[in-house]
Amino acid sequence: MANARIHNALFALLVGLVLGITAWSLLQRSGPPRLPAIPELAPPAAKAPSRIERMIESGELSREPALFWGPEAPPPEGGGD
C-alpha cells in the first residue's frame, strides 16, 4: 500500500516535470522572432591597397601627376526634371 503511494507520487512528479519543461519551452518560443546574435565587429581597418597601388608604392609604376584632367562636377542638387 505504502509502495503504491510512493510509486504514484513519483509518477506524478515525473509527469509534472515533463509538463513543466514543455510549458517553459513553449513560453521561450513565443514572442517576436529573435535575430542571431551580432558578433562584435573589429575596428574598421584601412582599405587594402590594390596591386597597382602596391606597385606605385614600390616604384614599379609611376605616380607622376597627369596633365589635362579635372574633377568631375557632382550632379546638381535637387535634380532635374
Added chain:
Amino acid sequence: MSTKTVRCELCFRFCRLRPGERGDCRVRYNLDGELVSLVYGRPCAVHVDPIEKKPLYHFLPGSRSFSIATAGCNGHCVFCQNWEISQANPEDVRSEEMPPAEVVRGAKRTGSKSISYTYTDPNIFYEYACDTSKIARGEGIKNVMVTAGLLNEKPLRRLAKYADAANVDLKGDAEFYRKYVMAELAPVQDYIRIALEEGMHLELTHLIVPTLNDSREDTERLIGWVLANCGPDVPLHFSRFFPMYKLANLYPTPIETLYDAARAAMRMGMRYVYVGNVPSSEFQNTRCPGCGETVVVRRGYQRPDVKLVDGRCPKCSHRIPGVWR
C-alpha cells in the same frame, strides 16, 4: 557620386574615373582623387631605329632615331602590330626606369639625331613625352611623334612646342575607325590640321588592310581628304598589312593593291607617295616633281643616297619639302 571622381581631358574619350579606376588607355589612374600617369619614365621598349622605319622619308634621312614606348594605347586596332604592349596593362609588361634626362643621354650616346615616341602611342605617355622632348630640344635633338593622332587640341598644341615631326596614321573612314580601331576619325583629322598649323613636319601613313579598306573608293576618298586638307606636298605612305592580333587569319595586302593606291595618289596630284613594308618597292625613292629626277635613292632601311643640294633638286633646283639635315 564621389567628389573624387575625375575626368581625363587628354583625348576624345574624356574618361570619367572613380578612385581606383584607370582610363581606356590603361595607364592613367585615379589615385584617390588625383589623376596620375602609371608609365612616366617607365618605357617597355627602347630601340635605336633608322628614321625610315617610322616611316619618315623627308626628315633627317639616314639618321638614327632613339625610340621609346610605354605600355597602353587609347586606340584598339584589331590589326595592331604591337598589340602585346599596346593592349596590355603596364603592371603586366616588363618596363625599366628611364627618366627623361636619361632618354636624351641615350639618344646622344647612340648618335641618334632624334627621339621617336612610337610603337604604342606618345599620346598616352604624354607627360613623359613632353618632358623628354623639352630636354631633347635643349640638347639639339629632334622629337618625332609616331601616332594615331587621338589627342585633344589643347594637349597637342602644348606638345607641338617641342615636337619637330609627326607621322600620323590615317587608317580609314569614320566607319572603319568605329569598327576596327574602336575610336573616331574626327580627332585624327583635327590632329593632322593642327600639326600642320603648328609647323611640325608631317608625314601620313595609311595601312591598307585587305577586304576592310582596300577598295578604290576608300583609297580615293582618303587621298582626296589629304589633298584638300594637307596639300600635295605631304609625304603619303601606303603600308602593307601583315596578319596580326585579331586579324591573324587575314592574308597580307597584295603588293599590286598598294601600287594601285600609290598610282592613284600620284594621278590625283600627290607629289610624294611611298609604299612601305614591301621589299624593293618601286615607290621607295623620291622623285623631283619638277623634272622627274630621282633625288633620294632608298634601299630598305639602308642609308639612303640623298642627292639634294640644300634641299633642292640638283638638276632643276625644285625645292623638295622636308628637313634634310
